[in-house]
Amino acid sequence: MAAMLNPLRLVDVDTNVALDFVKGIEDVCDAIATIRTRIAGVELLLPPTVMGELANASVTSSDREIRLAATKMLRRHRVLGFRVVSFIPLGFDQVERIAERLRHQKLLPDEEVHDSVIIVEAAALGCALLTSSDAELAGVDHEKLTVELARFDLTAPVIATPREIGKKFFR
Numbered sequence: 001m002a003a004m005l006n007p008l009r010l011v012d013v014d015t016n017v018a019l020d021f022v023k024g025i026e027d028v029c030d031a032i033a034t035i036r037t038r039i040a041g042v043e044l045l046l047p048p049t050v051m052g053e054l055a056n057a058s059v060t061s062s063d064r065e066i067r068l069a070a071t072k073m074l075r076r077h078r079v080l081g082f083r084v085v086s087f088i089p090l091g092f093d094q095v096e097r098i099a100e101r102l103r104h105q106k107l108l109p110d111e112e113v114h115d116s117v118i119i120v121e122a123a124a125l126g127c128a129l130l131t132s133s134d135a136e137l138a139g140v141d142h143e144k145l146t147v148e149l150a151r152f153d154l155t156a157p158v159i160a161t162p163r164e165i166g167k168k169f170f171r
C-alpha cells in the first residue's frame with residue numbers, strides 16, 4: 001500500500017511568495033524558515049497554476065527582477081526546498097468549476113481566476129496552509145470558504161500572509 005501524505009505537513013505557496021523568497025524578501029524568508037522549523041517534514045508545494053504563473057512571468061514580465069526571480073524558482077525549486085505538483089487529483093475541469101463557484105459566491109472578484117484556482121488546488125491537495133502576499137487571497141472569508149469547499153468534500157486551507165505566519169501560527 002502506498003504511503004499517505006500527512007496533510008498537516010503540506011503548505012501551498014502562492015506565486016508572489018515564491019518570487020519574494022527567491023528575491024530574498026525578509027518577511028517571506030522568515031516565514032518559510034518558521035514553517036520549516038515548526039512543522040516536521042513539511043512539504044512546500046508549487047501547484048500547477050503557480051508553476052504556470054512562474055513560467056509566464058519568466059518570459060513575459062516587463063520587470064527584469066521578476067523575470068529573473070521566476071526563472072530562478074523554475075530552475076532551482078528542488079534545491080530551494082519546494083516541490084512541484086503537476087497533477088491535481090480532482091482534475092483540472094473540476095478544479096476550474098469549483099473555482100468558478102467561489103467567484104460566483106463573491107469569495108473573490110470575478111477577475112481573480114488564478115487566485116480562485118490556487119485555493120481549490122490547495123484544498124484538493126489537502127494542504128493545511130496556503131501562504132500568499134495577495135490581499136485578495138488573504139482576505140477571503142474563511143468561514144464562507146469552508147462552507148463552499150465542503151460542498152465538494154474539500155477542506156479549506158488556512159490562508160495567511162508571510163507576515164502573519166510568525167505572529168499567528170507559530171509563536
